[in-house]
Amino acid sequence: MSTVKTDFGGDRGDLFALMLRTSFLTVITLGIYRFWRLTKLRRWYWSSIRPGGIPLEYTGTPQEKLMGFFVAVIVLALYISLFNLAGLFVAFNMADNDISYMTYAIGAAPLALVPVIFAARYRARRYILSRSTWLGIRFGMDPGAWGYAWRACMYWLLAILSLGLLWPLMTFQMERYLTDRSYYGTAKFRQHGNPFMLYPLAIPFYVLGAAIVGVLVLIAGETDEATIGWYIILIVVLSVLLVLSGFYFRIASLRAMAGLKELGDGMEFGIEPRTGKLLRIHIFGNLISGFLISFVSPVILGLVVGFLYLIGRVDAGAITNPPPNLAAFLGALTWLTVFILYGVFRQVFVTYPTVRHVAATLELEEPAVLQGIRQRDVDRNREAGGFAEALDVGAAF
Amino acid sequence: MATMTPQRDAKFAAKLALAYGEILDGIRPALQRVSLRLSGDGGTLELRNTATNTTEIWQLDGLRLVPDQARTDALVLAHQGSGDARLILRDHEAIRALLAACPNLPDLGSGRGSLGKLLALGTAAVASIALILFVLIPYMADRGTDLIPPEAEVAFGRTTFESLSETMEFRECKSLEGDAALAQMQARITDGLDLAWPLQIRVIDNPAINAFALPGGQVAIYRGLIDAAETPEEVAAVLAHEIGHVVNRDGTRSMIRSMGSFGIVGLLFGDAVGMSAAAGVSQRLISSAHSREAEIAADAFAHRQLTRAGLPPSAMGDMFARMQAQGLGEDMGVFRHISSHPELRDRIEAAMQADTGAANGAPVISSAGWAALQAICI
Incomplete structure (x- = not known):
């Protein structure tokens, strides 16, 4: 009985350089380079996560992503246009002189994309697993995107109709669906446990939700304005706590379910990210990114204007009262620097520490199970996350 | 080595x-x-x-x-x-x-996936999107327009006009003689037409040189257009053009087209580069490409209808040429959807060519009627 621990070996400065270079290329190629950026980022992150000292490897290629994306765009363009038009005709024929129905029917057309989004997520995950290796052995996933999509739609509907009471049920069932279809080499993953084990983790969320409803009821019956003021302050405080308890539920349920996953015959896992730590990362990471962007962007702008002034392209009068083309150029430049740099800063100060913290808590128990595992066949799936990319529902990297 | x-x-x-x-x-x-x-x-x-x-x-x-x-x-x-x-x-x-x-150790996967294949697939993807936007959706809009019940279209047009009227603060001009002159003009140019719904022609108190047609037979002429016209035949020509839009159901069709293509261009860009703006611009280009065709078809309708009514189609050309000469820019309403001068010249030329000289010389409305129409907003 031994435990394999994980270390994280990526350097923040390297990531900054990689992110800056690839984000710039992405913008000047009108987005085409984003498939190369995504591939490079994944290779980098994967190689910095080293369970037992051996880095993961990401083997996906930008070319296959671009191909998958093109195919997805063609299919989705057909699907979206057909649904838009169908919605319109149904609306026109149902509307029957009452135009307000039509607005609803047209507004509902994008709902046709919801199952496609779930399927796209499943496929993106399958693609990523099939292009990930550790110790030279591939991960993998069975096909099952549409089964996932309709289950996800049903569970979401249940969760909404039950006012959130069935949310933990959904969380567990969807995680089990994904886990039970995943492989490492020839060995299968299995999710143990049951949905009820997640309910204790959701108690703070439910209590706070009930408290907010209670205060709202009190407000409705109250006439004294001062008291209503206090109630509103109370609601604001409770709402902040509600968001935090939702955050806690997400992380705690991830921990609980990871502890009950099994690979093959007896290999177990632990992922122990701390809610407080992740919360700090998100709050401070976003603050730092915002602060840096408000500092760096004017500096860049100033340098460019100063350079133009030095080479004589603008004079002092043009700076206080810029002609339209200069104003447009500076506007575009500001937008670009803010857009590129904000993404870079968030990657470096939010995503990076998050991945580092989560990865460093990963532990594998009973590594002897590995001895019975062999390589699995290459998953020739051509989709390569293209649908998730076209619908913009991909992961952070 | x-x-x-x-x-x-x-x-x-x-x-x-x-x-x-x-x-x-x-x-x-x-x-x-x-x-x-x-x-x-x-x-x-x-x-x-x-x-x-x-x-x-x-x-x-x-x-x-x-x-x-x-x-x-x-x-x-x-x-x-x-x-x-x-x-x-x-x-x-x-x-x-x-x-x-091995100083030039190549990267794993650097040679993978031939550029030619990628280019071919990329071209195919862009071509399919163009096919969907410019062929499939217009085709379905043409077919689909016939599936829409006329009553629904009339109701839709009325609601659209009401909401437009509210936001633009339209004031409708009315006078007994002016309305009679307008009705007379309408009767002359719609002679022999079988419309699925009644036309509703209004004059709006607005100095812009403009006119528009909405689904369901809603047509509006701006006061500025009547002021800019030298003869009632010029107003009649613009009116015939707008009625052409009504007959061709262009308002409904263009609505179906824009609804149908909603969200498609956005697929290409994603939000990876914040290209929503580029998507918006492409969407505009597409709709103006659609509407240029519609303008030409409405012109052709107007030429036919005016000729049949014994009125000169060249009146439209005269008016456009005069406005062009006066340097009234493309931002004027009548020139909307027209992106370049050659196209305006083409339209003037087409109007001149359509004039076979068959006009019987009878004015579209009496000079008293024309005076009443010119004074409708006073």
């Missing part, structure tokens, strides 16, 4: 003979220790498994670097023809020796 000198070759061999690496065979999830040795004429690397005493040969020019690794303290190498196997070198001397021997 033609570039290797015998000396370097020998040094490299000597260094590597002392080196150890770790290999992942891509079959079992286990790290195996190998000793490295350069062999043959210096073009191959011998990997001897110290546990099993088996030896594998890797060609030096088949070596590939696994790129974008976060850790620089180890080199991860793949070998063409050895499948998923990886060689991990941690020994700094061995890494340096290997990089010196």
Whole structure:
């Protein structure tokens, strides 16, 4: 009985350089380079996560992503246009002189994309697993995107109709669906446990939700304005706590379910990210990114204007009262620097520490199970996350 | 490795003979220790498994670097023809020796996926989107327009006009004689037409030179257009053009088109580069391409209808030419959807050519009626 621990070996400065270079290329190629950026980022992150000292490897290629994306765009363009038009005709024929129905029917057309989004997520995950290796052995996933999509739609509907009471049920069932279809080499993953084990983790969320409803009821019956003021302050405080308890539920349920996953015959896992730590990362990471962007962007702008002034392209009068083309150029430049740099800063100060913290808590128990595992066949799936990319529902990297 | 000198070759061999690496065979999830040795004429690397005493040969020019690794303290190498196997070198001397021997170590996967195939697929993707936007959706809009019940279209047009009227603060001009003149003009140019719904023609108190048609027979003429016209026949020509839009159901069709293509251009850009603006611009280009066709068709309708009513189609050309000469820019309402001067010239020319001189000389409305129409907003 031994435990394999994980270390994280990526350097923040390297990531900054990689992110800056690839984000710039992405913008000047009108987005085409984003498939190369995504591939490079994944290779980098994967190689910095080293369970037992051996880095993961990401083997996906930008070319296959671009191909998958093109195919997805063609299919989705057909699907979206057909649904838009169908919605319109149904609306026109149902509307029957009452135009307000039509607005609803047209507004509902994008709902046709919801199952496609779930399927796209499943496929993106399958693609990523099939292009990930550790110790030279591939991960993998069975096909099952549409089964996932309709289950996800049903569970979401249940969760909404039950006012959130069935949310933990959904969380567990969807995680089990994904886990039970995943492989490492020839060995299968299995999710143990049951949905009820997640309910204790959701108690703070439910209590706070009930408290907010209670205060709202009190407000409705109250006439004294001062008291209503206090109630509103109370609601604001409770709402902040509600968001935090939702955050806690997400992380705690991830921990609980990871502890009950099994690979093959007896290999177990632990992922122990701390809610407080992740919360700090998100709050401070976003603050730092915002602060840096408000500092760096004017500096860049100033340098460019100063350079133009030095080479004589603008004079002092043009700076206080810029002609339209200069104003447009500076506007575009500001937008670009803010857009590129904000993404870079968030990657470096939010995503990076998050991945580092989560990865460093990963532990594998009973590594002897590995001895019975062999390589699995290459998953020739051509989709390569293209649908998730076209619908913009991909992961952070 | 033609570039290797015998000396370097020998040094490299000597260094590597002392080196150890770790290999992942891509079959079992286990790290195996190998000793490295350069062999043959210096073009191959011998990997001897110290546990099993088996030896594998890797060609030096088949070596590939696994790129974008976060850790620089180890080199991860793949070998063409050895499948998923990886060689991990941690020994700094061995890494340096290997990089010196193969200074241009190519990245794994750098040559994969031919550019031609990517270009072909990219062209196909853009072409299919263009096909959907410019062929399929217009086709379905043409077909679909007939599926929409006329009553629904009339209701839709009325609601659209009401909401437009509210936001633009339209004031409708009315006078007994003016309305009578307008009705007379309408009767003359719609002679022999079988419309699915009644026309509703309004004059709006607005100085812009403009007119528009909405679904369901809603037509509006701005006061500015009547003021700019020198003869009632010019107003009649513009009116005939707008009635052409009504007959062709262009308002409904363009609505179906824009609804149908909603969200498609956005697919291409994603939000990876914040290209929503580019998507918006493309959407505009598409709709103006659609409407240019519609304008030309409405002109053709007007020419036919005016000729049939014994009125001169050239009146429209006269008016456009005069406004163009006066330097009234394209921002004027009548010129909407027209992006360049040649197109305006084409329209003027088409109007002139359509005039067969068959006009019977009878004015479209009496001079008293024309005066009443000119004074309708006063």
